[in-house]
Amino acid sequence: MLFTGSLITDCPIRQKIREFYRIDENVAVDHILPAAEVNVSARSRAWERARKMVLKIRQDQEGNGAIDSLLNEYSLSSEEGVVLMCLAEALLRVPDKHTQDELIRDKISQGQWSSHLGASDSIFVNASSWGLLLTGSMVNYADKRKKEQFGLLKKTVGRLGEPVIRKSMNYAMKIMGKQFVMGETIQAATVRAATKEQQGYVYSYDMLGEGARTMADAGLYLKAYQDAITAIGYVAVASGKNDPRKVPGISIKLSAIHPRYEFSHKERVMSEIVPKLKALCLQAKQYNIGLTIDAEESERLDISLDIIEAVFSDSELGDWQGFGIALQAYQKRAIHVVDWLRDLTLRTERKMMVRLVKGAYWDTEIKNAQKDGLNHFHVFTRKSSTDVSYHACANKLLEYRDTIYPQFATHNAYTAATIVELAGDDKAGFEFQCLHGMGDSLYDQIVKEESIQCRIYAPVGHHEYLLAYLVRRLLENGANSSFVNAIVDEDQPVESLLEDPVEKTQRLKAKYNNQIIMPIDLYRGEGKGEGEKGRDNSKGLDLTDINEIIPLKAALDNWFVDHLLNKNEVPDGSNAVMNPANRSEIIGFHQHASHDEMLVMIDKAETAYSTWSKTPAVDRAALLCRISDILERHMDELIAMCIKEAGKVAQDGIDEVREAVDFCRYYAARAIELSGDERLEARGVVLCISPWNFPLAIFLGQVSAAIATGNTVLAKPAEQTGLIALRAIELMKSVGLPENVVQAVIARGSAVGNTIIPDSRIQTVMFTGSTETGTRISQTLSDRGGDQVPLIAETGGQNCMIVDSTALPEQVVDDVISSGFQSAGQRCSALRVLFLQEDIADNVIAMLQGALAELHIGNPAKLSTDIGPVIDQKALDALNAHAEYMKSHGKLLYQCEFSDDVVDEDGHFFFAPRLYEIDDISVLKQEVFGPCVHIVRFKGNEIESVVDKINGTGFGLTMGIHTRIEHRAINLAKLSRAGNIYINRNMIGAVVGVQPFGGRGLSGTGPKAGGPNYLTRLVKEKATPDEKDFNFPADKTITLSGDAAENHQANHLMDKANWAEKEWRSTELNTRISCVRQLLAKIAHVEIVDDLADDLNHTLVLARSQLIDIEKRLKKPQQLPGPTGESNIIYLENRGNIICYADENVSFHFWVQSIVTSLATGNTVIAVVSDLFYQEALEFRDKFVATGAGKDVFQVAKQCHL
Amino acid sequence: MLAHPALSGVVVDSGCEIKHYISEKLALRHGAILPVITSEYFDSMIQRLVTEKTISIDTTASGGNTSLMTLVEED
Incomplete structure (x- = not known):
C-alpha cells in the first residue's frame, strides 16, 4: 500500500537530512552551535564593522530603501x-x-x-x-x-x-x-537594471505569480521563464562577461511549472518536472546565465533534492556553472543539505551556486505543524537559532568555495559583516544578495567599499501579482525580530542590533521558544477548572516524512496480508465486507444480530447501567483517556481499515483516527466539569447510530460522549463499516472498558428501527445520517408515547460557498477542491453549491476545470490518489441518477477521468467527480452526497439575497465565504442560518473543541458535536417528574383542535411571527433585553396578574436574574483554542419561532420564565394559553408592544389554535 | 400551529400533561426535528432555547500571520 518500491536511501547524508526533519530543537541547536562558531578576534572585528555599517545606514536616511521607509511609517x-x-x-x-x-x-x-x-x-x-x-x-x-x-x-x-x-x-x-516591482515586463526590468549594474550590482529576476493550479497556468509560467531567459541572456551576452557569476540570472519556482509538485505525486513529479527543468537549464546554459531554483514549502524539500540531483547530474549540462538553488537556514536540517550539495558537486564534478536565505513563510510552517499535530516543528522557533543555523551553513559554504559559489541573501548588517570577515581577502568567490527596494544603504557600503558583488532579487510582473509579494515582504520584514524593522526604529540603540546569535543562543536556558505552542499543547488552556492542564492534541502523522511512511507502509501491508480472505472463507449466512475500490478484495464478514439477540443486548445494557452510572466521573474519564492513547498506538491498523473498508485515502484515515482521539479526550474533560452539577444524572441506555462516512470518528464521538456521562450504549455502526467499529470496541475493552457498557449492534437499520428504537428502555438516541431517517426515528420514538425521547440528530445539508470578486482565485480553487471533492465529497460538511460573483466566474471556472483535470481518481491505498470510490452501489446509483437529472437541468463543466488503477474485475464504486453550472440552487431537489459541485453565478450587488436563498433551502449545516471585505464576511456570517461558517478557508474538517460541529433546521437538532454543550443532552435533570404519572385524556384534544377559521387564524399568527423573526433575532442583545426588562416592570402593575401569581415578586426577581444570565451567556461568544492564525468562536443564537404553552397545569412562574427566556434569546413567541391565562397574556402582549419591539414578536393564541 | 413549517419548538411545564400530546404532534411533521422544552432548571432552559453557530476564520488569508510575525521573543 501507499507506494511501490523503496524510499530507503543509500546515501547517509540524505538519511541525516530525513532524521533532522523534525528533530527536537535542543538537539538541532546543539548540533549547529559548534559549526557556527567564529574565532574571537574575527568576531570582534565583525562587530566593529557591523557597528559602523549600522551607523552609516541610520545616518543615510536618503539611502533607505522604499520598503524600509514604508515600514517605518x-x-x-x-x-x-x-x-x-x-x-x-x-x-x-x-x-x-x-x-x-x-x-x-x-x-x-x-x-x-x-x-x-x-x-x-x-x-x-x-x-x-x-x-x-x-x-x-x-x-x-x-x-x-x-x-x-x-x-x-x-x-x-x-x-x-x-x-x-x-x-x-x-x-x-x-x-x-x-x-517594488522591477518592471511589468522582463524587458522593462532589464532596462531599469542598467543604472545599478553600473555601480557593481547584478540581478536575479523573479517572475511573479501564484503557484500553478492547472497545466495551462504551468504552461504560461514556463513560457514566461523561457522568454525571461532569452531577454536576460541577451543582456548577459551583450555584456561580454560570459560568466554566470557576473551576469544577471533568473530564479524559478518549481510549483509554477507544475500543478502537482507534491511529494505524494512523486512519480509524476520525476517524470514531468525533471525534463521541464532540464530544458530551462539548457536554455540558461546557452546564454551562460545563472538559474536558481527557489526554496518552497518544507514538505517539498525532500522531493526537490531528487529533482535537483536528477537534473544536476545530467551530462548535457556540460561545463555550465550557473545551476543554483536556494537553501533555507530556518529548517533544522539545513546544515545537512549543505553537506549533501557539497557531496553532489564532488560526485558530478560540477560547480553550483547556493543562495543561503533565512527562510520565508515561517508563520505558515508553524501553523501547519500545529494543525497536523506533529511531534516537533521542522523550523526553529527562535529567530536567533535561525541566525545560528545561517552562520553555521555560511561557514561550511565558505569552506566549499572550490565547488560551490555561495550567495548570502541577508539584510542583516551583523550577518553580512561576519561573512566579510570570514571570507578574508576573497572578494570574488562569493556574493551577497538583497531584495529589490531593501537594504540599499547597507549594500552600497559593501559593494563600493568592500568591492564585493551584490545581486538584487527583483520581482517582475503585473502589479496585481506584485502586491501579494509585497505584502509578504512587508510582513516578513515588519516582524519585530527582523533586523530591517529594528534598524528603522530609531529608539533601538545600535548595539541592540549587533547581538551575536551564537553567543545569545549559548546563553539561552531553553532553546525552544515557549511562546510558540507545541502542536501537542494546543488545548492546554481549554479547561475551566483550577490547575486544569487541558488535554493533549491528537498526534498526527506526516505523509511527507519518509522516515514515518516507510514503517507505515510495512504496517499497512502486513494488516492487509493478515486480513485478506478468500470467498470460501466467508461462512454461509454471513455478509462479506469488500473493498469499495475493488470488490474482489474481501477483508472480513459479519453476522447480523437477530431480534431476540438485540433484546438481550438491551437487558445487558440496563444491567451494566446500574454500576456504570455510579462509577465516578473521573474514573470514566480516565478510561476515555486510555482509549484515546490506545487508538493512537494502533493508528496504523485503523488507517488500513479506513482505506480498505471505507475506501478512504491515507490522509483521511489519519484525520479519522485523530478526530476519534480528540473526541475521547474532549468529552472526558467536559464530563468531569459537568459532574460538578449535582442536579444532573445519567439517562440510561443510549442508542448510537453512526454513519459510514466517518466510521471511527463519529462512531466513537457518539459512544464516548454517552459513556463519559455515565450512560451505557448500544452502538449501531453503519452496515458498510462495521469492522472498524468492532475493532475499536476490542481496543476499548483491552484498556478496561467493562462488559456491556458498550455493545455493538451489527444489523440492518430497519431491524434496529423495528426492535431497539421502540423499546421504552432506550432513553436517548444519537443519530448521524440522512434527514429522512432522522425523521423516521423521531416518529418511531414518538409512537412509544410519553415524554419526548431526546434525539440528537446530525442530518443532511445543502452546503454553499459564496465567493466575491475580492477573493484570491487560487485560494478559492484550493478550497473548492478540498471542500467539494476530498473524500469523494462524502462528508456532511462538503461543498455542494458554489456561488461565484459573475465578474470572476469565468476565470475561476477555468481554473477549477484545470485543477480537476489534475486530480488522480484511483486506488485509495496509493499515496498519489486524491479521490477514491464512493461507499456502495446505492450511493453510486444515486449519483448516477443525479448525473442523468443534470443532463436536462444543468450544464456539465467538467468530468474527471478515472486512472488506470480503477480495476473492473468484480466491480467497484468509483464515480467520476463532476463540476456543473446551474441557474439556481432550487434546481437541486436534494443533497447530492458525492463529488459534485454546482456553480451558480450572482451579481455583485445581490450578495445578501444569496444568503436568503441558501437559508431558504431549510438546511443549515456549513457555509463558506471568500471575501477580503471584512464587514461583508461578518454580515453574511450573521445572516446565515448554517451551523458552521468558514471564512477564507475550506469548509471541511471541523476539529473537536475548535470548530464544534452541527447544523440547524433540516440539518440537525444540536447541540454541536465536539462542543461545550454536547454532553448536556446526555444527562437528565433529576427533578424531571416520572412520565408514568401523566395520562392525557383523549377528550381534552377537542379543546386543542380548532375549526377551519381557527386553523386559518393559527397559520396567520405563525406566518406573522415568522416575518417578525429575522428582525428580532438581528436586534442588538441589549435592546432585546431592555424590551423584556420593561415588560417585567410593567407587569408589576397589572392587577389581574395577582390572581394568577402565587408570589409575583419572586417570579419577577427570578426573571430579572434570568435576564442577567442570558446577557452574560450571549454577550460574549466563546473563543475556542486552536492553531495560530485562526479565529474560532462559538456564538449562541435564537432558535426561531417558539410556542410557550400555558393551562391550569402550568405554573405562572414557569410560563413567565419561558416567555422571558424565549424573547430575550431572540425568539418570537406565540403564547398559546387556556382561558385562565388569556387576559393576562393579552396584557403582556400589549405591554411588550409598547416597549417598541416589533408588534408580532410576541403574540397570543388560544388552545384551539394549537 | 404545531404543524406549521415555521415553528421551531414548544416550551411547556414538565408538570403539564399536554406535553405528551405535543411531542406526538411534533413527530408527525416533515422537516426539522423539533424539541418539546420542559426544563426543570431555568439555566438549562436558556441552553434549550438557543442554537449554536461556529465561525472559523483563517486570519492569515490576506498576506500572513501578523500576530506571529510581530511576536516579541522572550529569553
Missing part, C-alpha cells in the same frame, strides 16, 4: 499598517467597481491616515499617504448606518464622489507597485 503593529497590507493584497485584482468601492470603504475607514502625511521623507510614502488620506476622510461609512453621513459628504464632494476615491486608491496602490 506604517508599522505592522499599527492599525494602518495592517489595513494597508490587507488592501494592497486585494484591490488591484478586483474587476468590478462596486466591489472595489466596498473593499476600500471596509479598509480605509479604519485608519488614522492624516497623521502619516508628511511624516516620512520618502516621496513614495507621502504619495501613498495622500491617496489614503483623500479616500480615508471620505469613506468613514463601513457601518451601513453611517451611510447617511456619507450621503451628505457625497453631496459636498459633488460629482467627484466614489470614482475619485477609487481612482486615488488605485493610484496609491500603483505607486507602491512601481516602487
Whole structure:
C-alpha cells in the first residue's frame, strides 16, 4: 500500500537530512552551535564593522530603501499598517467597481491616515499617504448606518464622489507597485537594471505569480521563464562577461511549472518536472546565465533534492556553472543539505551556486505543524537559532568555495559583516544578495567599499501579482525580530542590533521558544477548572516524512496480508465486507444480530447501567483517556481499515483516527466539569447510530460522549463499516472498558428501527445520517408515547460557498477542491453549491476545470490518489441518477477521468467527480452526497439575497465565504442560518473543541458535536417528574383542535411571527433585553396578574436574574483554542419561532420564565394559553408592544389554535 | 400551529400533561426535528432555547500571520 518500491536511501547524508526533519530543537541547536562558531578576534572585528555599517545606514536616511521607509511609517503593529497590507493584497485584482468601492470603504475607514502625511521623507510614502488620506476622510461609512453621513459628504464632494476615491486608491496602490516591482515586463526590468549594474550590482529576476493550479497556468509560467531567459541572456551576452557569476540570472519556482509538485505525486513529479527543468537549464546554459531554483514549502524539500540531483547530474549540462538553488537556514536540517550539495558537486564534478536565505513563510510552517499535530516543528522557533543555523551553513559554504559559489541573501548588517570577515581577502568567490527596494544603504557600503558583488532579487510582473509579494515582504520584514524593522526604529540603540546569535543562543536556558505552542499543547488552556492542564492534541502523522511512511507502509501491508480472505472463507449466512475500490478484495464478514439477540443486548445494557452510572466521573474519564492513547498506538491498523473498508485515502484515515482521539479526550474533560452539577444524572441506555462516512470518528464521538456521562450504549455502526467499529470496541475493552457498557449492534437499520428504537428502555438516541431517517426515528420514538425521547440528530445539508470578486482565485480553487471533492465529497460538511460573483466566474471556472483535470481518481491505498470510490452501489446509483437529472437541468463543466488503477474485475464504486453550472440552487431537489459541485453565478450587488436563498433551502449545516471585505464576511456570517461558517478557508474538517460541529433546521437538532454543550443532552435533570404519572385524556384534544377559521387564524399568527423573526433575532442583545426588562416592570402593575401569581415578586426577581444570565451567556461568544492564525468562536443564537404553552397545569412562574427566556434569546413567541391565562397574556402582549419591539414578536393564541 | 413549517419548538411545564400530546404532534411533521422544552432548571432552559453557530476564520488569508510575525521573543 501507499507506494511501490523503496524510499530507503543509500546515501547517509540524505538519511541525516530525513532524521533532522523534525528533530527536537535542543538537539538541532546543539548540533549547529559548534559549526557556527567564529574565532574571537574575527568576531570582534565583525562587530566593529557591523557597528559602523549600522551607523552609516541610520545616518543615510536618503539611502533607505522604499520598503524600509514604508515600514517605518506604517508599522505592522499599527492599525494602518495592517489595513494597508490587507488592501494592497486585494484591490488591484478586483474587476468590478462596486466591489472595489466596498473593499476600500471596509479598509480605509479604519485608519488614522492624516497623521502619516508628511511624516516620512520618502516621496513614495507621502504619495501613498495622500491617496489614503483623500479616500480615508471620505469613506468613514463601513457601518451601513453611517451611510447617511456619507450621503451628505457625497453631496459636498459633488460629482467627484466614489470614482475619485477609487481612482486615488488605485493610484496609491500603483505607486507602491512601481516602487517594488522591477518592471511589468522582463524587458522593462532589464532596462531599469542598467543604472545599478553600473555601480557593481547584478540581478536575479523573479517572475511573479501564484503557484500553478492547472497545466495551462504551468504552461504560461514556463513560457514566461523561457522568454525571461532569452531577454536576460541577451543582456548577459551583450555584456561580454560570459560568466554566470557576473551576469544577471533568473530564479524559478518549481510549483509554477507544475500543478502537482507534491511529494505524494512523486512519480509524476520525476517524470514531468525533471525534463521541464532540464530544458530551462539548457536554455540558461546557452546564454551562460545563472538559474536558481527557489526554496518552497518544507514538505517539498525532500522531493526537490531528487529533482535537483536528477537534473544536476545530467551530462548535457556540460561545463555550465550557473545551476543554483536556494537553501533555507530556518529548517533544522539545513546544515545537512549543505553537506549533501557539497557531496553532489564532488560526485558530478560540477560547480553550483547556493543562495543561503533565512527562510520565508515561517508563520505558515508553524501553523501547519500545529494543525497536523506533529511531534516537533521542522523550523526553529527562535529567530536567533535561525541566525545560528545561517552562520553555521555560511561557514561550511565558505569552506566549499572550490565547488560551490555561495550567495548570502541577508539584510542583516551583523550577518553580512561576519561573512566579510570570514571570507578574508576573497572578494570574488562569493556574493551577497538583497531584495529589490531593501537594504540599499547597507549594500552600497559593501559593494563600493568592500568591492564585493551584490545581486538584487527583483520581482517582475503585473502589479496585481506584485502586491501579494509585497505584502509578504512587508510582513516578513515588519516582524519585530527582523533586523530591517529594528534598524528603522530609531529608539533601538545600535548595539541592540549587533547581538551575536551564537553567543545569545549559548546563553539561552531553553532553546525552544515557549511562546510558540507545541502542536501537542494546543488545548492546554481549554479547561475551566483550577490547575486544569487541558488535554493533549491528537498526534498526527506526516505523509511527507519518509522516515514515518516507510514503517507505515510495512504496517499497512502486513494488516492487509493478515486480513485478506478468500470467498470460501466467508461462512454461509454471513455478509462479506469488500473493498469499495475493488470488490474482489474481501477483508472480513459479519453476522447480523437477530431480534431476540438485540433484546438481550438491551437487558445487558440496563444491567451494566446500574454500576456504570455510579462509577465516578473521573474514573470514566480516565478510561476515555486510555482509549484515546490506545487508538493512537494502533493508528496504523485503523488507517488500513479506513482505506480498505471505507475506501478512504491515507490522509483521511489519519484525520479519522485523530478526530476519534480528540473526541475521547474532549468529552472526558467536559464530563468531569459537568459532574460538578449535582442536579444532573445519567439517562440510561443510549442508542448510537453512526454513519459510514466517518466510521471511527463519529462512531466513537457518539459512544464516548454517552459513556463519559455515565450512560451505557448500544452502538449501531453503519452496515458498510462495521469492522472498524468492532475493532475499536476490542481496543476499548483491552484498556478496561467493562462488559456491556458498550455493545455493538451489527444489523440492518430497519431491524434496529423495528426492535431497539421502540423499546421504552432506550432513553436517548444519537443519530448521524440522512434527514429522512432522522425523521423516521423521531416518529418511531414518538409512537412509544410519553415524554419526548431526546434525539440528537446530525442530518443532511445543502452546503454553499459564496465567493466575491475580492477573493484570491487560487485560494478559492484550493478550497473548492478540498471542500467539494476530498473524500469523494462524502462528508456532511462538503461543498455542494458554489456561488461565484459573475465578474470572476469565468476565470475561476477555468481554473477549477484545470485543477480537476489534475486530480488522480484511483486506488485509495496509493499515496498519489486524491479521490477514491464512493461507499456502495446505492450511493453510486444515486449519483448516477443525479448525473442523468443534470443532463436536462444543468450544464456539465467538467468530468474527471478515472486512472488506470480503477480495476473492473468484480466491480467497484468509483464515480467520476463532476463540476456543473446551474441557474439556481432550487434546481437541486436534494443533497447530492458525492463529488459534485454546482456553480451558480450572482451579481455583485445581490450578495445578501444569496444568503436568503441558501437559508431558504431549510438546511443549515456549513457555509463558506471568500471575501477580503471584512464587514461583508461578518454580515453574511450573521445572516446565515448554517451551523458552521468558514471564512477564507475550506469548509471541511471541523476539529473537536475548535470548530464544534452541527447544523440547524433540516440539518440537525444540536447541540454541536465536539462542543461545550454536547454532553448536556446526555444527562437528565433529576427533578424531571416520572412520565408514568401523566395520562392525557383523549377528550381534552377537542379543546386543542380548532375549526377551519381557527386553523386559518393559527397559520396567520405563525406566518406573522415568522416575518417578525429575522428582525428580532438581528436586534442588538441589549435592546432585546431592555424590551423584556420593561415588560417585567410593567407587569408589576397589572392587577389581574395577582390572581394568577402565587408570589409575583419572586417570579419577577427570578426573571430579572434570568435576564442577567442570558446577557452574560450571549454577550460574549466563546473563543475556542486552536492553531495560530485562526479565529474560532462559538456564538449562541435564537432558535426561531417558539410556542410557550400555558393551562391550569402550568405554573405562572414557569410560563413567565419561558416567555422571558424565549424573547430575550431572540425568539418570537406565540403564547398559546387556556382561558385562565388569556387576559393576562393579552396584557403582556400589549405591554411588550409598547416597549417598541416589533408588534408580532410576541403574540397570543388560544388552545384551539394549537 | 404545531404543524406549521415555521415553528421551531414548544416550551411547556414538565408538570403539564399536554406535553405528551405535543411531542406526538411534533413527530408527525416533515422537516426539522423539533424539541418539546420542559426544563426543570431555568439555566438549562436558556441552553434549550438557543442554537449554536461556529465561525472559523483563517486570519492569515490576506498576506500572513501578523500576530506571529510581530511576536516579541522572550529569553
